[in-house]
Amino acid sequence: MDVIQWQKQLLDHQAVMLREGFLDDQFIQLQKLQDDSSPDFVIEVMTMFFEDSENLLNNMKRALEQEPVDFRQVDAHVHQFKGSSASVGAGRIKNVCATFRDLCEAQKLEGCVTCLQQLQHEYSLLKSNLQPLFRLRQQIQAAGGSIPIMD
Amino acid sequence: MDTDHVVSFDPSPMEGSEDVHVLAVDDSLIDRKFIQRLLKISACKVTAVDSGTRALQFLGLDKNRRTLDSDDGFVGLKVDLIITDYCMPGMTGYELLKKIKESSTLREIPVVIMSSENILPRIDSVMKMFLKTCRCLEEGAEDFIVKPVKLSDVKRLKGYMTRDVKVGSHGHGGGDDDRGGAGINHRKVSDTPNVASSPPSILSPTLSSSLSLSPSLSPSSSPTIIDSPIRVLKITSIE
Numbered sequence: 001m002d003v004i005q006w007q008k009q010l011l012d013h014q015a016v017m018l019r020e021g022f023l024d025d026q027f028i029q030l031q032k033l034q035d036d037s038s039p040d041f042v043i044e045v046m047t048m049f050f051e052d053s054e055n056l057l058n059n060m061k062r063a064l065e066q067e068p069v070d071f072r073q074v075d076a077h078v079h080q081f082k083g084s085s086a087s088v089g090a091g092r093i094k095n096v097c098a099t100f101r102d103l104c105e106a107q108k109l110e111g112c113v114t115c116l117q118q119l120q121h122e123y124s125l126l127k128s129n130l131q132p133l134f135r136l137r138q139q140i141q142a143a144g145g146s147i148p149i150m151d
Numbered sequence: 152m153d154t155d156h157v158v159s160f161d162p163s164p165m166e167g168s169e170d171v172h173v174l175a176v177d178d179s180l181i182d183r184k185f186i187q188r189l190l191k192i193s194a195c196k197v198t199a200v201d202s203g204t205r206a207l208q209f210l211g212l213d214k215n216r217r218t219l220d221s222d223d224g225f226v227g228l229k230v231d232l233i234i235t236d237y238c239m240p241g242m243t244g245y246e247l248l249k250k251i252k253e254s255s256t257l258r259e260i261p262v263v264i265m266s267s268e269n270i271l272p273r274i275d276s277v278m279k280m281f282l283k284t285c286r287c288l289e290e291g292a293e294d295f296i297v298k299p300v301k302l303s304d305v306k307r308l309k310g311y312m313t314r315d316v317k318v319g320s321h322g323h324g325g326g327d328d329d330r331g332g333a334g335i336n337h338r339k340v341s342d343t344p345n346v347a348s349s350p351p352s353i354l355s356p357t358l359s360s361s362l363s364l365s366p367s368l369s370p371s372s373s374p375t376i377i378d379s380p381i382r383v384l385k386i387t388s389i390e
Binding site for chain 2: 026029030032033035037038041044045048049052079080082083084086087088
């Protein structure tokens with residue numbers, strides 16, 4: 001039966017993402033907050049996260065293009081990104097943000113630029129890896145199945 | 152829930168409701184959505200605002216509005232707990248905490264601080280966290296939670312909210328000063344002797360037993376020392 005296959009695929013895919021560090025335990029916690037009274041909670045939060053992330057990445061880019069660079073401004077954006085990524089369980093992004101903050105504090109422009117590129121890369125990896133996850137979740141829900149939750 | 156607005160208010164009527172009402176303050180949209188959901192799942196009514204300024208407006212401390220001593224308009228807007236982010240542009244959570252504790256009408260409301268600072272295994276970040284926690288404790292915060300907030304944290308929070316069994320006690324509670332203000336809870340949280348004596352209407356038996364103990368209990372009884380930095384400080388020093 002399709003639903004059972006989809007559920008297995010979902011769990012497998014998620015397990016890989018957890019193993020690779022794209023997602024951490026917080027993502028599991030997020031899923032526990034979804035229920036019948038809030039059936040699209042995870043997708044809503046992640047969509048919010050995507051929009052927010054794209055804004056922040058743009059802001060960082062522009063801040064690093066200023067002359068002279070205001071590192072506190074850059075750090076403010078990174079701090080926000082670190083917070084939101086921690087809240088949704090985007091593990092790798094959160095870790096890169098931590099390094100990025102150190103570089104801002106040390107005012108290392110080159111390091112910051114490299115870090116930003118890394119962040120952009122991690123972000124697009126996460127987003128593209130989440131798409132099949134969301135698709136499977138929606139398929140399962142549409143078929144009346146329940147979304148399996150890891151523990 | 153309308154995510155475009157900065158204030159997200161629970162439309163269901165609160166008059167006579169037995170659910171506790173939490174005011175959440177966080178400049179991050181995602182964190183507001185998250186904390187709202189956490190609280191709602193834990194049977195709390197939630198109002199989420201995006202800044203300390205808005206929080207004070209909601210609480211009626213805005214200078215442009217009438218004070219809470221007037222009977223006007225605040226029926227049903229009882230707040231049982233305020234949970235606020237520490238790091239916010241404009242007014243920080245710490246500054247908000249101070250303003251609340253300075254207010255005779257609001258200082259009884261328990262305030263919990265959330266911080267996004269990671270406790271990295273580095274002296275400087277541990278010290279930063281320690282100092283932040285101390286400041287907040289000194290100002291009267293109930294607890295200090297490291298983000299991201301978990302369901303187990305919310306369970307603990309419910310222990311800080313004591314509710315009169317008779318909901319809707321808009322009158323003047325016992326007490327020397329006339330705290331006036333319809334809808335303001337008068338109980339002293341710090342006098343709460345025992346979490347188990349909290350109104351059973353809010354806490355299911357299983358929830359009561361899994362609640363960690365309130366800070367005013369004796370040190371030997373707390374199994375949650377590792378859960379909260381503030382608990383360590385309270386138990387080992389001042390009290």
